[in-house]
Amino acid sequence: MPIFNIRQNKLEKVREIPFKNEKEIQSLVEESLKDVLGLEFVRSEFELHKLRIDTLAFDNESKAFVIIEFKKDKNFSVIDQGYAYLQLLLNNKADFILEYNEHRGKGLKRDDVDWSQSKVIFISTQFTNYQKQAINFRDLPIELYEVAKYDNGLVSINQLKSAEISESINVVSHGSSVVREVSKEIKVYTEEDHLSGMLEEIREFYEDVKTRILNIGDGIEVRPKKYYIGFIAATNFVDVHVQKGQIKLWLNMNKGELDDPRKMARDVSNVGHWGNGQYEIPLKIGDDLDYLMTLIKQSHAKNK
Numbered sequence: 001m002p003i004f005n006i007r008q009n010k011l012e013k014v015r016e017i018p019f020k021n022e023k024e025i026q027s028l029v030e031e032s033l034k035d036v037l038g039l040e041f042v043r044s045e046f047e048l049h050k051l052r053i054d055t056l057a058f059d060n061e062s063k064a065f066v067i068i069e070f071k072k073d074k075n076f077s078v079i080d081q082g083y084a085y086l087q088l089l090l091n092n093k094a095d096f097i098l099e100y101n102e103h104r105g106k107g108l109k110r111d112d113v114d115w116s117q118s119k120v121i122f123i124s125t126q127f128t129n130y131q132k133q134a135i136n137f138r139d140l141p142i143e144l145y146e147v148a149k150y151d152n153g154l155v156s157i158n159q160l161k162s163a164e165i166s167e168s169i170n171v172v173s174h175g176s177s178v179v180r181e182v183s184k185e186i187k188v189y190t191e192e193d194h195l196s197g198m199l200e201e202i203r204e205f206y207e208d209v210k211t212r213i214l215n216i217g218d219g220i221e222v223r224p225k226k227y228y229i230g231f232i233a234a235t236n237f238v239d240v241h242v243q244k245g246q247i248k249l250w251l252n253m254n255k256g257e258l259d260d261p262r263k264m265a266r267d268v269s270n271v272g273h274w275g276n277g278q279y280e281i282p283l284k285i286g287d288d289l290d291y292l293m294t295l296i297k298q299s300h301a302k303n304k
Contacts, residue, residue, distance in 0.1 A: 014150045022070045043103045064117035071124040078134050082120040082142040086182045116187045136162045137169040139188040189224040194242050205285050227274040233304035238296050239275035247283045250275025251299040
């Protein structure tokens with residue numbers, strides 16, 4: 001979609017200009033990795049067993065490594081390359097731990113990492129239709145982002161979303177030993193993973209809460225994780241965990257920031273918990289959802 005500037009009460013189209021090369025894209029993304037993708041930068045150009053990784057990153061929310069590749073060449077298979085990198089990661093865990101500790105100056109241990117949440121991100125100025133269709137699987141640990149630069153100094157980075165398809169990558173890649181090997185250890189979670197086995201009334205309750213959250217504003221993304229379902233604006237503003245008899249929510253706000261005269265939320269700043277933020281809300285069927293939304297909207301305003 002074209003981007004416009006407002007000039008004298010008229011819309012003026014902003015001209016897209018090319019990047020010089022892949023390195024320019026890589027440098028821009030690495031310098032702002034936390035803001036762009038919410039990831040911690042580890043290092044550039046990590047080479048291991050004749051495979052070179054453009055950018056190695058770490059997701060502190062999922063406690064998992066993320067491999068980022070920058071492409072201008074359109075003639076590559078996202079499936080083949082993505083799974084090759086994931087196989088490299090899973091077969092050489094100690095090397096990745098060492099790289100993290102040496103470059104971040106920390107003491108990350110093997111058991112600190114959730115290897116099942118590992119993924120690969122491809123960033124390119126354009127993907128082919130074939131490449132876009134290749135991500136239409138419910139359990140694919142690969143994401144595609146298209147990037148563009150404009151002559152007014154703007155850069156856009158947009159994730160390409162897969163269609164609502166429930167087919168597994170294992171169904172169509174049953175002959176690939178690499179896919180089989182990686183799929184044994186890596187798991188991509190869906191909303192259904194969190195709702196499976198729940199009573200219908202709890203499922204309906206979750207859908208009601210979800211609809212209210214999505215109606216807060218445009219651009220809210222639902223991103224299921226291992227232990228909760230994240231609702232994201234610029235970053236997570238509420239995380240939801242569906243349980244047998246209730247729903248737990250965590251608001252991404254620090255202690256003292258939430259205006260909650262009814263004390264619906266409890267302070268978990270000094271308690272181990274899932275989700276982002278320091279406020280937890282145990283929610284049961286029949287609770288006041290209108291009041292709940294006044295709290296969630298506060299977190300959305302902070303994190304949008």
